[in-house]
Amino acid sequence: MGDNKIIFEKEVAETLGIEAAIILELYKAKEFDDSLSEKDLFNQIAAECSFINSKILASNFEKLKKVKLIKFDSNQNKQSNEGNFDLKTPNKNDTNSKIKISQTWIPSKETIEVLELGGISINFAKSKLKEFKIYWTERNQARDNWNILFLDYIRREWATENSSNKGMPYCMHKNWVPNEDVFAVLNLSQITKESALNYLKEFIIYWEENGTALKSWNSKFIEHVKRKELTSTNKNGKENIRNNEPGKFSKGFTERKRDQSWAKEFKF
Structure with a gap:
């Protein structure tokens, strides 16, 4: 050189x-x-x-x-403590002390870099900064991890922003279909996807007319299907054994009284 x-x-x-x-x-x-x-x-x-x-x-x-x-x-x-040089970047929290957030607070450069690496728009993060500061100013709390809190907040907001309904409640519509995870959950209750879809049309019609707005309809559909399956009847008019409610018997009292099948396992 x-x-x-x-x-x-x-x-x-x-x-x-x-x-x-x-x-x-x-x-x-x-x-x-x-x-x-x-x-x-x-x-x-x-x-x-x-x-x-x-x-x-x-x-x-x-x-x-x-x-x-x-x-x-x-x-x-x-x-010597005299004239120590401060090598910390501006606006970075002192990890040894808790402070209340101020209107002049901004996230550290490292925080911005992490957001960029996560594919999050920096302009989006900037647009949410004022909202973040208002939220925590009203709570009047002292913290030593404002950068981490801001990072978590932006990640949640970004996920919401990129969801189909942007995290806002919406009304049921005729083209709605449940998430595939719904069928996986129902399958744990031995309810097939085909069986669940049999209830989809009536579910949509009911909630379209009801006009209720929800952030997600998946859990509502799971409840609906389970309730329908629970009360469904077979061709003989008897409740399906698979769907009996807890505490219910599949046989009447007289029939159960005469039943001695349990004794076959005992040898005298």
């Missing part, structure tokens, strides 16, 4: 970012003394990187420190 040129590795830049790659290359080329304190090392690097914004420089210095690509004398850093 010449005095006026900085050459850095492409792989490092792709992984850590261009600024971090530049800082790392300067650190290697200048061969800084490992006995330097964290503050002194940063100041020397800052002097060499006057073309990089101080906040960006600080955040990338912190990044390299975390992955242990730069070294300094940590003992010297502990000996």
Whole structure:
């Protein structure tokens, strides 16, 4: 590396970012003394990187420190509290203290990166930020994990936004069909998909006329089918043994009294 040129590795830049790659290359080329304190090392690097914004420089210095690509004398850093350099990125929660959310709070850069990796629109996250702050401001709670709470909130809202009804209640319509999971649940009760679909048309007609709006109709359909199956009768007019309610007998009292089949298992 010449005095006026900085050459850095492409792989490092792709992984850590261009600024971090530049800082790392300067650190290697200048061969800084490992006995330097964290503050002194940063100041020397800052002097060499006057073309990089101080906040960006600080955040990338912190990044390299975390992955242990730069070294300094940590003992010297502990000996003096005077003039300690704050390497935390702006607006990041202090993990050692709980704070109440303010109207100026914004999620950390790391939080935004996680959302992007999850395929969530950053514009969508920004549009929900005010709502998030209003919700927690009214609750007047002090927390030390606002970034995590915001992350979970946006994930839920994004899932709702991308659902067919966007999480809003909707009325029954003639083209409605139950989810495949519904039939899997019913199958656990020995109710086949074919049997369940026999009740679909009457279910749709009833709730279309009723006009009720629900967020999901699947659980309602499961209840309907189970109730119908429970009261269904076979050709002889007797209740299906499979669908008897708990506590009901499949035979009358007199017939049960005469039944001695249980005694066949005993030998005298």
